[in-house]
Amino acid sequence: MSKKLFLSVIISCFLTACLLPAQDAKPEAKSDAKSVIAAVEKAMGATDLKSIQYSGVGSNANLGQGVNPTAPWPRFDVTSYTRTINYTDASSKEELTRIQGNNAVRGGGAPILGEQKQNLNVAANYAWNVAGPNQVAQFGATLEERRLQIWMTPHGFIKAAKLGNGCAINWECEAKVSKKTEAGKTVTVISVGFGKYPMEAYVDDKNMITKVEAKFANPVLGDMLISTTYSDYKDYGGVKFPTRITQTQGPYPTFDLMVKEVKPNAPAPLPVPDGVKTAEAPRNDVSVQLLSDGVWYLTGGTHHSLVVEFKDYMAIIEAPLSEERSEAVLAEAKRLVINKPVKYLINTHQHFDHSGGLRTYVAEGATIVTHPMNKAFYDQMFKMKPTIAPDRLAKTPKVPVILPVMDRYVLTDGAQKIEIYAMKDDNHNEGMLIAYIPAGKILVEADEYTPPPADAAPPITPPASSLNLYDNIQRLKLDVSKIAPLHGRLVSMADFYKFLGKEAPKPAENKKVSAAVTPSLTGH
Ligand SMILES: [Zn+2]
Numbered sequence: 001m002s003k004k005l006f007l008s009v010i011i012s013c014f015l016t017a018c019l020l021p022a023q024d025a026k027p028e029a030k031s032d033a034k035s036v037i038a039a040v041e042k043a044m045g046a047t048d049l050k051s052i053q054y055s056g057v058g059s060n061a062n063l064g065q066g067v068n069p070t071a072p073w074p075r076f077d078v079t080s081y082t083r084t085i086n087y088t089d090a091s092s093k094e095e096l097t098r099i100q101g102n103n104a105v106r107g108g109g110a111p112i113l114g115e116q117k118q119n120l121n122v123a124a125n126y127a128w129n130v131a132g133p134n135q136v137a138q139f140g141a142t143l144e145e146r147r148l149q150i151w152m153t154p155h156g157f158i159k160a161a162k163l164g165n166g167c168a169i170n171w172e173c174e175a176k177v178s179k180k181t182e183a184g185k186t187v188t189v190i191s192v193g194f195g196k197y198p199m200e201a202y203v204d205d206k207n208m209i210t211k212v213e214a215k216f217a218n219p220v221l222g223d224m225l226i227s228t229t230y231s232d233y234k235d236y237g238g239v240k241f242p243t244r245i246t247q248t249q250g251p252y253p254t255f256d257l258m259v260k261e262v263k264p265n266a267p268a269p270l271p272v273p274d275g276v277k278t279a280e281a282p283r284n285d286v287s288v289q290l291l292s293d294g295v296w297y298l299t300g301g302t303h304h305s306l307v308v309e310f311k312d313y314m315a316i317i318e319a320p321l322s323e324e325r326s327e328a329v330l331a332e333a334k335r336l337v338i339n340k341p342v343k344y345l346i347n348t349h350q351h352f353d354h355s356g357g358l359r360t361y362v363a364e365g366a367t368i369v370t371h372p373m374n375k376a377f378y379d380q381m382f383k384m385k386p387t388i389a390p391d392r393l394a395k396t397p398k399v400p401v402i403l404p405v406m407d408r409y410v411l412t413d414g415a416q417k418i419e420i421y422a423m424k425d426d427n428h429n430e431g432m433l434i435a436y437i438p439a440g441k442i443l444v445e446a447d448e449y450t451p452p453p454a455d456a457a458p459p460i461t462p463p464a465s466s467l468n469l470y471d472n473i474q475r476l477k478l479d480v481s482k483i484a485p486l487h488g489r490l491v492s493m494a495d496f497y498k499f500l501g502k503e504a505p506k507p508a509e510n511k512k513v514s515a516a517v518t519p520s521l522t523g524h
Pocket residue numbers: 108349351354428429447
């Protein structure tokens with residue numbers, strides 16, 4: 001066997017083993033694969049199925065937004081759900097209404113006040129959300145996942161397998177069939193790729209697809225497993241469709257639907273709005289604002305970072321989103337601070353949108369400053385070797401250094417200083433850190449308070465997380481002049497008071513007023 005062939009066998013075995021236990025994965029001959037796919041297609045009534053619409057009720061959850069690293073994703077009740085898929089033009093429209101219900105008000109996205117509508121669309125190479133009169137184009141992972149989810153539906157999968165034109169990395173383009181033992185039963189497994197993403201369907205003895213699994217690239221979970229189960233099939237005019245659908249992404253549930261109504265071949269036109277066709281994917285722009293000597297606020301996207309210069313090194317606060325964002329922020333940081341290493345990366349909390357860029361800083365050699373509750377999770381995350389979207393750390397592994405901050409930690413060189421504090425009683429994330437830069441009296445926080453536009457009226461009821469931030473500022477006796485939030489815009493402490501519906505203390509009677517205000521807030 002040539003070295004190259006040997007290597008490709010090793011790689012494909014490794015990838016296959018990610019999804020299938022190797023001991024009982026026995027690929028069948030090509031003709032068998034074709035006949036298995038044909039039998040499933042016939043049994044499920046997929047042959048003449050061009051589109052499908054199904055409706056129901058259930059729940060969904062916010063991936064990567066748990067209240068701590070081992071908590072499930074925050075769950076919400078879905079009171080109405082309709083999905084319309086057109087297999088011929090690879091389009092899907094999901095319309096749903098969700099409410100907080102009796103779900104715990106903990107983690108990112110909670111609480112939902114009243115009803116929240118979601119309207120999520122994809123058609124071939126375009127994805128967009130509808131919010132009131134606005135159509136908001138979606139790109140990157142959102143677009144790719146929506147496309148993948150079409151082919152993860154039972155009928156979508158069998159159509160993809162029949163075409164056999166998906167080519168996941170190192171996978172052959174044609175669908176394969178193997179046998180596998182699950183819960184003591186032999187099941188048939190059909191494997192096919194969709195772009196970079198390997199997919200597998202489990203088929204029962206009635207030729208119904210009971211589960212579809214795929215691997216999808218995630219900056220925090222690496223080659224993340226998406227697993228959808230389909231059960232309690234019923235017949236809808238010759239088309240078999242499950243009446244229960246559940247999905248997990250990573251370790252926890254993201255979706256659960258009790259299907260009430262199914263309409264095979266329902267009309268499913270989904271024209272792409274012109275504005276979506278011409279929308280440009282957001283570039284990783286980084287805007288720079290000097291906040292005080294050696295302190296810069298790096299904005300330009302949805303999530304911000306700060307760069308703080310010390311005598312011999314720099315520290316960066318927050319590595320949000322992805323490696324792409326980290327590289328853009330790093331490039332700007334290196335332009336601002338010449339020839340000094342990034343010694344520390346301060347991570348406010350573990351939610352995926354705030355930790356997705358951390359691996360890049362480990363590769364950069366930075367110490368990751370975070371709450372101790374994240375350590376075990378990050379140890380695993382920094383060990384991962386993602387194969388679907390290999391990043392810098394996968395290519396050049398480094399031993400990570402994590403500096404846990406239980407309560408308070410100060411970075412200083414005698415002149416510049418960052419004080420890092422753990423928040424108390426936080427329901428957004430139990431391991432939340434905030435940073436305070438005494439030189440500019442600047443507070444840095446994520447997700448507790450996202451300032452609305454300057455001309456917006458303050459909320460009728462301030463969010464609990466903002467009130468809790470206020471309590472923590474009081475508890476820590478921080479003399480804050482400006483807040484540099486990691487979402488939104490730079491504001492003054494007076495803006496924060498206004499947002500909370502509070503009277504800002506007048507400088508001369510500062511102590512008196514805060515003493516009068518504090519007791520009424522400590523008990524909530
Ligand atoms: Zn968060």
